[in-house]
Amino acid sequence: MKRLTATVRASEGIAIGRAFVVERGEVVAEPPQGSVEQEQQRFEEALRSSVEQIDALTAVNDVFAAHLEMVQDDMLRESVEAYIGDGASATEAVRRACDDIVAMFEGLDDEYLRERADDVKDVCSRLVANLVGDVRNPFEGLRDGDIIVDNLLTPSDMALVALDKVAGFVTREGGATAHVCIIARNHSIAAVVGLHEVLDCVKQGDLLVVDGGEGVVIVEPDEQTLAEYRMRRDRYAEVRERESASSHERIYDGERFIPVMANAGNVDEVRRAISLGADGIGLFRSEFLYMESAEEPSEEQQYEAYAAAAAACGELPLTIRTLDVGGDKAISWLPFPKEDNPFLGWRAIRVSLELRDMFRRQLRAILRASTAGRVRVMFPMITSVEELREAKLLLDECRVELDMQGIPFAEKVEVGVMIETPAAVFIAPALAAECDFFSIGTNDLTQYVMAADRGNAKVASLCDPYAAAVVEAVRQTIVAAEQSDTECCMCGEFASDSAATQLLIDCGLREFSVNISSVGKIKHRLQEILSK
């Protein structure tokens, strides 16, 4: 038995299985097969094949769009051509050019950027594979429940792996932002990376225990260790299962229904959230439409997106937050003035109330989408009753316009206010009297209440939603909502934190909107708390 420990946390979970050590054909340095021109020609052909292969992969993962640029990069080509000109074979030239570029990346002082050397290696090994005609799948022979062990798993490798078969991943190289970690986390597969001695200690077919949460790999465990990890694996799976079983439950506090909705940024996310059991969408960030396009999205484009999202929700509510830009969120086609304090500057409702025609187009699109489902509209960064009134007035004007044009919309579209500034907390009773619901945005509320920039490492510790002042602001908001029968939801990160659920229930919160992946976790936690 041998126990190996990595310092990087790659992907949580416990896996027990046989090692599938990936065998890579060792490419030996070869003398040129032909003249300089012929070697250039071979490189061109390999490049063409590689471009075709990578192009076909861009549909699998966005990262391949970057690979496509890399493989056709002038820097790579010039370097390869120079080595061939010096008498190297095309294969040798690609390997040397790759080493040079990797060395350049490895000198960078940022971990994430340093790890992009992996992408370069991936692209170059594809070129080499095409040059030597080695196109076999390195994962052939993988059995169900195997643990893949390799020096490095590149995006190209991961596109070939049958993820439903794999129990775990262990690699010698790589850090927390390596592609394999991202894929493993998204698919809840245990992984440990950056385990330097792994290839020396693990043989083909060895029994392995992988504990991704602890970064531990045990090679050929003894009976007692194996029994212990089997138990831990089953317990982990049980908790997971309970959480996913909870995700479709409706949670009640006595007679009162406690909706656990989800936050979504586009239509696909809405569909995923609903299929996972979310009780609606408590925050639909409309920004994505504005940020993804090269100009302002038309009313028609917006209508289509909102209507598709509303239809995906069926009977459940879709809460559309009107454009929230400024602060840390910029739009390429919308010129923002340079500001000394962007978080205290021109953002969210302040932008909408100034660029009224743009705001009208959004409101019209939202109203029109209300025929497709249960649409609610929510205004961000409100600091006064006047702002709310102005926004509601515009909404009413849009209703009149649509009516006159004979365009249908639902009779009732609820109007809500984001509570994310201290000002909104202080005037919560007045706001509650003029809207249908509140949604507490804890991320901004925390930094505004604590006067601490969450992006500034020196004061980030102050930016704590558990701080007494923030909890008090939340409590006051909920009390104000209750007194005027206004619904009150929380859509900030705090709502997704299962360690905070008890505290929030104690504050009176009875409506949550959480990250899609936290729906099951929060529902399960609520069941625990409310069954007591």
Next chain:
Amino acid sequence: MLSQKVVLTAPNGMHARPAGELVKLVKSLDGKILFATPAKQVAASSILALLSLGLKCGTEIEISADGGSEQENLQRVVAFVESIKE
């Protein structure tokens, strides 16, 4: 040649995906675009060169447009860099 200084605000720095998109944009323009840090200057039409600058969140970059419709090219590249949010 026109130049403008920009501070990169993307939390993850200039990483593979946005760099790929940026190179695509630069290649579609009718003039050259250069990125410079105090350490070195590279052509923004090469993703490897761009990534090799190691542009982190907070790095100041001097972006230059050389040839073609310089003003418009510069504006578009600057707007793109400022819009990277991942």
